[in-house]
Structures are given as C-alpha cells and as structure tokens.
Amino acid sequence: MASRAAIPFLVAMMLLTGVCNTLLTKYQDMQCVRNCDAEDLAKRAYFNQPVLQTAQMFVGEMGCWLVVGLMTLFRRYGPGASPTSNGYEAVNTNDTDDANAPLVSSPADIPKPQEQDPGSILRGPRILLLALPAICDILGTTLMNIGLLLVVASIYQMTRGALVLFVGVFSVVFLRRRLFLFQWLSLVGVVVGVALVGLAGAIYHENKSKVENADEGSPESNALLTVIGVLLIAGAQIFTATQFVLEEWILERSAIEPIRVVGWEGLFGFVVTVIGMVVLHFAVGRTSAGQYGYFDMTEGWRQLTQNRAIGLSSILIMISIGYTLSLLQLTHLLRDHYAELC
Structure with missing residues (x-):
C-alpha cells in the first residue's frame, strides 16, 4: 500500500523537477558570455556548452551516493536498529529441524538458474554493465x-x-x-x-x-x-529509450536498488564524459575552428565559473536531476504493482 501511495508523489516530483531542469538549462543558453555590450545583437555570444551541461547532469546523479550513505546510516543507527549488532546477525546453531527436513521437498522447489542469485548480474566487475545505459x-x-x-x-x-x-x-x-x-x-x-x-x-x-x-x-x-x-x-x-530499456532489463535481473543504479550511472557517465571532453578539447577545441565551440573545455569552464547566473543555475540543475531518481523509483514501483495485478 505504501508503494501505491508513493506513486502519485513520484509522478508529481518527476514532472516538477523535469520542467525545472528544462527551464534552467534554457536559461543557461540565454546568458551572454562575450561581446555583451555590442549594440548589434547578432554580435553577442551566448552560452553554448551542451557537453558541459551533460557533465553537470552526471554530477547531480552522483549526488545520489549521499542519499545512499544516509540510508545506510539510518538502517544501522536509526530507530529499530540494534546498537550492539553493528549489522551482524548471529547464525542459528540449532540444526535439529534442519537435519530432519528433506533437502528438496519437490521438483518445484528447485530454483531456476536465474533465480539462484538475483543480484549476480551486477556482481563484481559486471557492475560495469551500468556503463551501457550511462553511455x-x-x-x-x-x-x-x-x-x-x-x-x-x-x-x-x-x-x-x-x-x-x-x-x-x-x-x-x-x-x-x-x-x-x-x-x-x-x-x-x-x-x-x-x-x-x-x-x-x-x-x-x-x-x-x-x-x-x-x-x-x-x-x-x-x-x-x-x-x-x-x-x-x-x-x-532513441538513445534515451535504449537507456530505459537497458535499465529495466537490469533491474529485473538484479536486486540492486534503483537509487544505486542512478549513482553508478552518474559515476560512469561523468568519467566517460570528462574523458571525452579532454580528448575533444585537444583534438578540436584548441584549434582555431573549434575555439569558443562545443568542445572548448577551457572556455566552457571560464564561462561556468565567472558568470554568476550560469554557475547558480548549474547548481540548481544538479539538484533538479533528482527527477532521474524519481523516474527509476516510479518504474520500480509500477513494475511491482503490475506484477501484483497479474
């Protein structure tokens, strides 16, 4: 019932933060960064750094790790947590009942291969699978x-x-x-x-x-x-739809929390974006044709740090990226609700 009650709230948050993210991004694009005193509007240059805006989005997604840390602390030290166990649960040493119980009660109890370890798809190095939706x-x-x-x-x-x-x-x-x-x-x-x-x-x-x-x-x-x-x-x-389908496929085959999916995608996406920005900066951005363009990382960083309106809106955009978390949580809850109906 709690999940069903949360769905309208998540939908509202998804819409609100999504709209704010769009308006703030467009607000950045409307900020003049060069020749702002020119009377001829055509000579004015405005902020046009779509790659940098992509990087700031992933910084916002990485902020989900702060929420993960707070959730971990709450589970360990919050109400209902044992102050002495520190997350450890003793194993029951009374094996009398277990010795008398059959190993397998019926063929139906034999777990299928994909049911033996629901989190195995993202275990160890396979967590890198989350780099695919991030790309x-x-x-x-x-x-x-x-x-x-x-x-x-x-x-x-x-x-x-x-x-x-x-x-x-x-x-x-x-x-x-x-x-x-x-x-x-x-x-x-x-x-x-x-x-x-x-x-x-x-x-x-x-x-x-x-x-x-x-x-x-x-x-x-x-x-x-x-x-x-x-x-x-x-x-x-097309790429966004591929991302969502990959995320749904991963969530169906793993026990990972959606908020951790956002955190991992933010980390992988930020690393790949920064590497791409550096490579493209030296390959294109430093040339005369690429100066002040999409891949001029030095100019983009200068505009971000020296223009107050762009800097503040960038921080707000990072916060509004929480709509991604709301969307994944909504997908997770709707999928469980659909499973209950079926």
Missing part, C-alpha cells in the same frame, strides 16, 4: 542540449514526448512486452502531436523572421534551424 544517457542528453540551443523550451519539452514511441517499440522487440491496440493508437497520437509541434515551431519562426526583416528586403528564416533542433531532440529519444 546512452550521454549521447541522448548531449543531442537534446544541442537541440535546445535551436528551439524554445516549450518545443523541446513537447518533442521529448516521442520517447514513449521508442520505449514502446523497444519494449516489444527486446523485452518481449505486449502492447494492445489502444496503446499503439496512443503512441501514434503522441507522434502526430510531436510532428505538429515541430511544424508549428518552424512556421512561427519563418513568419517572425519575415516580419523582422521586411524592412531590409532580405528575409532570413530560422525555420531550418528549428527543424534541425526538433530532429536532434526526437533522434535523441
């Missing part, structure tokens, strides 16, 4: 951050709705799930809605650009950039 998260988040540079926050948030289509298809193909006709129709409706949002955004920018440039006689349109942004965001949902 998908890197690719998906970076593409979405680039797309957010090209579209407004509302179009970005609506386009992310395409995620449900890819998750549904991948769940059927890889997890052998079954979707009913009304569910497929719902997915098609979502895709049509996403297409309409992208089309409306392109038409709006085209008309706006024509009005703004009517006096100059050379109307320039941002419609193409909007379409590219929508395609990047929609394409990023």
Whole structure:
C-alpha cells in the first residue's frame, strides 16, 4: 500500500523537477558570455556548452551516493536498529529441524538458474554493465542540449514526448512486452502531436523572421534551424529509450536498488564524459575552428565559473536531476504493482 501511495508523489516530483531542469538549462543558453555590450545583437555570444551541461547532469546523479550513505546510516543507527549488532546477525546453531527436513521437498522447489542469485548480474566487475545505459544517457542528453540551443523550451519539452514511441517499440522487440491496440493508437497520437509541434515551431519562426526583416528586403528564416533542433531532440529519444530499456532489463535481473543504479550511472557517465571532453578539447577545441565551440573545455569552464547566473543555475540543475531518481523509483514501483495485478 505504501508503494501505491508513493506513486502519485513520484509522478508529481518527476514532472516538477523535469520542467525545472528544462527551464534552467534554457536559461543557461540565454546568458551572454562575450561581446555583451555590442549594440548589434547578432554580435553577442551566448552560452553554448551542451557537453558541459551533460557533465553537470552526471554530477547531480552522483549526488545520489549521499542519499545512499544516509540510508545506510539510518538502517544501522536509526530507530529499530540494534546498537550492539553493528549489522551482524548471529547464525542459528540449532540444526535439529534442519537435519530432519528433506533437502528438496519437490521438483518445484528447485530454483531456476536465474533465480539462484538475483543480484549476480551486477556482481563484481559486471557492475560495469551500468556503463551501457550511462553511455546512452550521454549521447541522448548531449543531442537534446544541442537541440535546445535551436528551439524554445516549450518545443523541446513537447518533442521529448516521442520517447514513449521508442520505449514502446523497444519494449516489444527486446523485452518481449505486449502492447494492445489502444496503446499503439496512443503512441501514434503522441507522434502526430510531436510532428505538429515541430511544424508549428518552424512556421512561427519563418513568419517572425519575415516580419523582422521586411524592412531590409532580405528575409532570413530560422525555420531550418528549428527543424534541425526538433530532429536532434526526437533522434535523441532513441538513445534515451535504449537507456530505459537497458535499465529495466537490469533491474529485473538484479536486486540492486534503483537509487544505486542512478549513482553508478552518474559515476560512469561523468568519467566517460570528462574523458571525452579532454580528448575533444585537444583534438578540436584548441584549434582555431573549434575555439569558443562545443568542445572548448577551457572556455566552457571560464564561462561556468565567472558568470554568476550560469554557475547558480548549474547548481540548481544538479539538484533538479533528482527527477532521474524519481523516474527509476516510479518504474520500480509500477513494475511491482503490475506484477501484483497479474
């Protein structure tokens, strides 16, 4: 019952923190970092560091280890914990009943191979399996951050709705799930809605650009950039859907807590992102063509630390990344609830 009561709260937190994360990220993109005194708005340079924004997301996910530590302390020293046992539980040495009991009562009691150790899939070095969804998260988040540079926050948030289509298809193909006709129709409706949002955004920018440039006689349109942004965001949902399907597959075959999954993914994702940032900085960012670009790590760090608005919003984004934890906890609870119904 407690799990069912927590589901509405988790849904609300997922929506709230997800919206805050989008708005704060777009707020960062709107901050001027160079030539801010120029009267010509076209000469002003704004914050455009999608890779750095991906790294700050993983820092927020790594913060889940603080929650894991607090939970461990609470279980050990909180109410109901034994102050003397220190987590140790004595073994029952009375083997009289065990000696008289049969080793296997029936063939049905023989555990299946996958049931012998539910946590074995992530035991030891196999914890590195969580790097796979983390890499998908890197690719998906970076593409979405680039797309957010090209579209407004509302179009970005609506386009992310395409995620449900890819998750549904991948769940059927890889997890052998079954979707009913009304569910497929719902997915098609979502895709049509996403297409309409992208089309409306392109038409709006085209008309706006024509009005703004009517006096100059050379109307320039941002419609193409909007379409590219929508395609990047929609394409990023393929990687995000792959991440979710991998996470569900791992959670079904292990006893690991979802919050630990977030923590491990944050750690692996941060390490891979930083390594990629360093490599791309020396390969591209240091060149004249790559200066002030996505892979100029030195410039990105300068903008993050010297611009107060960007720095504060970065901290808030790290906090709002808690929506990832809410989403995984929700998936875990809904899966258990579905199992009870079946």
